[in-house]
Amino acid sequence: MQFVDKARIVIKAGNGGDGHASFHREKYVQQGGPDGGDGGRGGDLVFLADPHMSTLLDFKFQRFYRAENGGAGGAALCTGKNGKPLTIRVPVGTIVRDFESGAILADMSEGNKERVILHGGRGGKGNARFATATHQAPRFAQPGIKTAEYEVELELKSIADVGLVGLPSVGKSTILSVLTAAKPKIAAYHFTTLSPNLGVASRHNRSFVLADIPGLIEGAAEGAGLGHDFLRHIERTRMLVHVVDISGSEMRDPVEDYQKINDELTKFSPVLGEIPQLVAANKTDLPEAEENLARFKEAYPDVEVFPVSAATVQGFEALLDRVVQVLDTLPPVLRYEETDLVESVGYEPGFKIKRGDDGVFDVSGGDIDKLLDSTNPDDEISMRRFQQLLVKNGIISALREMGAKDGDSIRLGEWEFDFVD
Structure with a gap:
């Protein structure tokens, strides 16, 4: 299966259903009252962390995700059907970001976690809701709230306690297969592993x-090879086991290799450079390993080095013991603070007024959109209510303060009308 760890999709909650305008009709009842029902609520849009998924591949083939709209209200006070929520399944470790602002909307770092990203639009009220002592037969109903589309970015960051890092062909995959039940692809050529492999190791009744x-290769922090794609999977590990080929079998110097990788980690993110490390000096069964090991310890006297051989399965007990000890002193895996989507895209209650170069006063803001959505321009009483709300919310007085005079054009969304003081 192809490993995909980044995707961009468009999401939308369901629109609220429109309210219904109708009057009770029954034999021998000449003037039945209003009986229009409310519209149903739109479906929510939910993300679910699925432990059985390991890639974002599905999102390469489907980009738009929309929850079901709420149903319209009906006569006889019938309420419209609520829209079904849409659940989007993503692998554990997926970060959901608002593409425009970059705010983190969800950190799906726990299996089966659910997070409602978008709430469905509220259903509009039927005309029965607007009946009063002075308006006993309202002929208008309220439209449902229409929801907006948002573009979000999905990024998969592997969740692991320990990350195995090092240059290609140092034996990381073989070590993983020795320490866990994982079966990664292993071959005698570079870049056999093209996606993170996970496994569970146990030691002294502890699992991690x-x-x-x-x-990784030199220049990974600048994107060389697949540097950026690989490095971000290290960001959420609690500690690193840095694997070096101590035998120099690939005609490389293990002393230089160790420094190269650490330089790349620090260049990509200072946080990566501060993650605790142990060194697994692999391939100690090969010639020149002993001499190189002594040279390595001399070059890095403060580094904890564990000689191991994945080929002969030797030296891993001491390494695992130390890994468990270090993990006991470290905080849990990093979790990101989640932000509500509406806040992340700059929603502000109230309204804003700006006079354009054409002299038109533009009134905008979250409350304005809701006000327009809930008004029926074809109904006199609905429009009268709209005008009352403009006064109540301070919009008319704000227009006066900005110099609006009789006959000036006022624009609210797609509506435009003349100002009358």
Whole structure:
């Protein structure tokens, strides 16, 4: 299966259903009262962390996700059907961001976690709701609230306690297969691993998750190879086991290799450079390993080095013991603070007024959109209520303060009318 760890999609909650305008009709009842029902609520849009998913591949083939709209109200006070919520399944570890602002909307770091990203629009009120002592036969109903589309970015960051890092072909995948039940692809060529492999290791009745991060190369922090794609999977690991080929079998110097990878981690993010590390000096069964190991310890006297051999399965007990000890001192896996989508895109209650170059006063704001959505321009009483709300919300007085005079054009959304003081 192709591994995809980034995707961009468009999401939308369901519109609220329109309210209904009708009057009771029954034999021998000449003037039945209003009996229009309310519209149903639109469906919510929900994200679910699915433990059985491992890639964002599905989102390459489907980009638009819309929850069901609420049903319209009916006669005899019948309420419209609520729209069904739409649940979008993503792999555990997925971050959901608002594409425009970059705000994190959901951190799906726990299996089966649900997060409502968008709430469905409220259903409009039927005309029965507007009956009063002075208006006993309202002929208008309220439209349902229409919801907006949002573009969001999905980014999969592997969730693991320990990340195995190092240059290509140092034996990370083999070590993962030795320490866990994972079966990563292993071959004698570079970049055999093209996506993170996860496995669970156990030691002294303690279990922890290891991630085999694909091989990094010099320049990874600038995007060389698949640097950015690989490095972001390290960001949420609690500690690193830095694997080096201590034998130098790939005609590389393990002392230089160790420094190269640490330089790339720090360049990509200072946080990565501060993650605790242990060094697994692999391939100690090969010639020149002993000499290189002594040279490595001399070059890095403060680094904890554990000689191991994935080929002969030797040296891992001491490494695992130390991993467990270090994990006991570290905080849990990083979790991101979630932001409500409406806040992240700059929603502000109230309204804003701006006079354009054409002299038209533009009135905008979240409350204005809701007011327009709930008004029927074809009904006199509905429009009268609209005008009363403009006065009540201070919009008319604000227009006066900005110099609006009789006959000036006022624009609210797609509506435009003349100002009358």
